[in-house]
Amino acid sequence: MARELHTARLTQKTCISDPAQCFHLEYVIEGLDQFAFKPGQFVSLVKEDSRGKMQTRAYSIASAPRANAFDLCVNRVEGGFFSNLLADMEEGDPIGFHGPHGLFTLRQPLTDAILIATGTGIAPMRGFIEHLFPDHGPSLSNGRKIWLVYGTRYPTELYYREFFERKAAEHEDFEYITTLSRAKEDWTGQRGYVQEHVARIATEHLSSQSQDMPTAAEGAPGFNIHAYICGLNDMVSANRERLTSLGWDKKQIIFERYD
Numbered sequence: 001m002a003r004e005l006h007t008a009r010l011t012q013k014t015c016i017s018d019p020a021q022c023f024h025l026e027y028v029i030e031g032l033d034q035f036a037f038k039p040g041q042f043v044s045l046v047k048e049d050s051r052g053k054m055q056t057r058a059y060s061i062a063s064a065p066r067a068n069a070f071d072l073c074v075n076r077v078e079g080g081f082f083s084n085l086l087a088d089m090e091e092g093d094p095i096g097f098h099g100p101h102g103l104f105t106l107r108q109p110l111t112d113a114i115l116i117a118t119g120t121g122i123a124p125m126r127g128f129i130e131h132l133f134p135d136h137g138p139s140l141s142n143g144r145k146i147w148l149v150y151g152t153r154y155p156t157e158l159y160y161r162e163f164f165e166r167k168a169a170e171h172e173d174f175e176y177i178t179t180l181s182r183a184k185e186d187w188t189g190q191r192g193y194v195q196e197h198v199a200r201i202a203t204e205h206l207s208s209q210s211q212d213m214p215t216a217a218e219g220a221p222g223f224n225i226h227a228y229i230c231g232l233n234d235m236v237s238a239n240r241e242r243l244t245s246l247g248w249d250k251k252q253i254i255f256e257r258y259d
């Protein structure tokens, strides 16, 4: 069956990091009143290149469902076709897409969760946090503890920093941890790779829990914590290995690889 192709129009473009050439892009979909998707899913954008070949690239949705709109977070890749095309779009320009797609979504019933991202892997995490802790209305976290561990090289690459800091200040069940791998001396925050901080959280979580595992939904294993990892493959693998070495089951680890 042919995939239904939609047209999205760029309504707002914001450069969220000039050094990293990263853009927050907001789109509305023509001919739709509602765009139904689960936070964390992606869309497949399509565009013909100069040789007439149809190019398709996946981009995680960086927002929670909102009428007929969705946001993306895209950084330029040197020599890349689609990332530069998106970064060069002007407000009002159209782009074709199909979707939503993907299984990188919050498992139900919601458990405590460690969200782990590097670079633009933060996109679906923004969708999760907008969904769990909306600006208006009650929090949907249901008392579960949510950690976001975000790693980049430099502070200028901490995309959406103010948004996550505000949400963490407003909700004590949300903790935002940033860690830089190439910070200068004046950086007073955390350093090193995300997996080091993830391992600490996982270990502390284990020791804070009683021996009795709660029973989850019927037929499902009683996991009381999940990890959601998004970014480039090396980082995803490093975190999966680290968590499994701590005794985590593979089913507790949900991931999206960008490469």
Ligand SMILES: Cc1cc2nc3c(=O)[nH]c(=O)nc-3n(C[C@H](O)[C@H](O)[C@H](O)COP(=O)(O)OP(=O)(O)OC[C@H]3O[C@@H](n4cnc5c(N)ncnc54)[C@H](O)[C@@H]3O)c2cc1C
Residues within 6 Å of the ligand: 042, 057, 058, 059, 060, 061, 072, 073, 074, 075, 077, 078, 079, 080, 081, 082, 083, 084, 120, 121, 123, 256, 257, 258, 259
């Ligand atoms: C499920 C999924 C979701 C994704 N979500 C996002 C998102 O939210 N934001 C986002 O910016 N990207 C995201 N990506 C990556 C995106 O699909 C493209 O791969 C990326 O934008 C590069 O495409 P391009 O056409 O510019 O580069 P291409 O023309 O495809 O490649 C040009 C060169 O860059 C290299 N390259 C390709 N991708 C990357 C990369 N990510 N980093 C470094 N080098 C690369 C290639 O090996 C090649 O040498 C996602 C990928 C997947 C699979």
